[in-house]
Amino acid sequence: MAQRTTEQQVDDEFVVDTEDCEERERAHRERGTVRPITVVGNPVLHRECRDVAEFGDDLARLVDDMFASQRAAEGVGLAANQIGVDLKVFVYDCMDDEGVRHVGAVCNPVLEELPPGRRTLDDSNEGCLSVPTAYAPLARPDYAVVRGQDAEGRPIRVQGTGYFARCLQHETDHLYGRLYIERLSKRDRKDVLRQMAEGTPRYETVPND
Template identity: 65%
Template sequence: MSEDVREVRVQGERVASYPELPPEVGRGAVRRITVVGEDVLHRPCADVTDFGSPELARLVDDMFATNAVAEGAAIAANQVGVPLRLFVWDMADEWGVRHVGHIANPVLDELPADRRRLVEESEGCLSVPGPYRPLARPDTAVVRGQDMHGNPLVIEGRGYFARCLQHETDHLSGSLYVDRLSARDRRSVLREMSRTQDEVHARRAARAADLGKPLPLP
């Protein structure tokens, strides 16, 4: 994580210190990341209901491990093949704040007009390996849901973190960022992905080796 990080917020709460890798990464196993076109990415996910279960805790651990290997900002459950409304994140925003956490059953607040300032920034996706494209989104987001134990959770983000919260919530409704692009731009992204995905997968394999995390079979 960048040395520019000046503050860390875990589950939305400021903490005094935090390791470079979340503890979940050490416990978790790397899962295969699904790719645009696979059915699990293109249909709405089911609500999480088994709060407090070992299976849910294991899934959260595995998602953090998979995200770390892919050097992602965040990852949704259907990106590891599990159609549940759950995502995890570990990323720094433009103000040097590192955000780490998970949320189940997230719902984005409908922001009032005076808080809906659209910003166009480059956006990519672990399930669309390689390409990035400009996409306009509100620069503030508030998402409400639950943690893995079923406790209520409210997470607010600005800038890049707000984009992350919106992007991942989209995933759980069966939508990818490419679905917000024009048909022409979407075709361009998919052509570029076909050229770059092998290089991306090689980087992930190298990162997995660095972390001592075996990759799943294709």
């Protein structure tokens, strides 16, 4: 997802992703290699990705590359298919609306259904590294819970509020083949694609043939 401007622990069922953020993100990024970003129209973005079944060195290298690519593109979240990899994994380095930083990786994410009392919608602007230079308001719940596995295969649950909740929903959508623009009206989608056509990405992208 585009910006608006040590081992993890589990506490009360939710992963603790707010500790040692700078050190953990930097370690991933320094080991990783920056890869170009796929953009809307690339087939890998428009189909459900494969489940992660093997948790080993190859996955660890992918996660490192994703953190490096996310930082290079100045994003707050990145799904594997955004660098052309057909696997259900995303990384994030995102502030919530209280200014708390969250850093982590989720494999095989599934959004938990919210009880009616937690479905307060936030219609803030949303952007996407795969739809560069474009933004549009999109209503999403301002609280989200994602369950899945960490990069070593251990079960985790991640919760987020505000902007971070939007990030969790946005990245999970990616891995099921859905870009945020597909949730927009036809008119708003057309406007977003116009913005993209008129803009110049600040990071390397993969041209669509």
